Amino acid sequence: MPKVVIDGKEYDTEKLPKEALELINSIQFIDREVTNLQNQIKIHLSARNFYFLQLKQILSKRQEEKQEEKQEKKQEDVNSVEGIIQDDKIKF
Numbered sequence: 040m041p042k043v044v045i046d047g048k049e050y051d052t053e054k055l056p057k058e059a060l061e062l063i064n065s066i067q068f069i070d071r072e073v074t075n076l077q078n079q080i081k082i083h084l085s086a087r088n089f090y091f092l093q094l095k096q097i098l099s100k101r102q103e104e105k106q107e108e109k110q111e112k113k114q115e116d117v118n119s120v121e122g123i124i125q126d127d128k129i130k131f
Contacts, residue, residue: 041053
């Protein structure tokens with residue numbers, strides 16, 4: 040005799056009307072669906088976090104490359120100015 044507990048009260052499923060059994064089956068189905076959806080949400084959130092971390096790494100790498108380019112440009116400018124000064128024999 041399967042039993043079901045509703046609001047703390049135990050019921051014998053064999054003595055319940057057909058309509059009540061159908062509703063219990065529907066509730067159980069929905070509970071399984073909710074569990075599946077919660078698992079899917081966890082999977083999607085994990086994937087989202089992974090993609091976000093990858094994006095941050097790409098942006099960080101790009102920022103570093105831009106910093107390096109600025110440093111190289113600065114050094115080129117300094118070298119160019121030093122070359123002009125040496126060519127014109129200007130001394131400080």
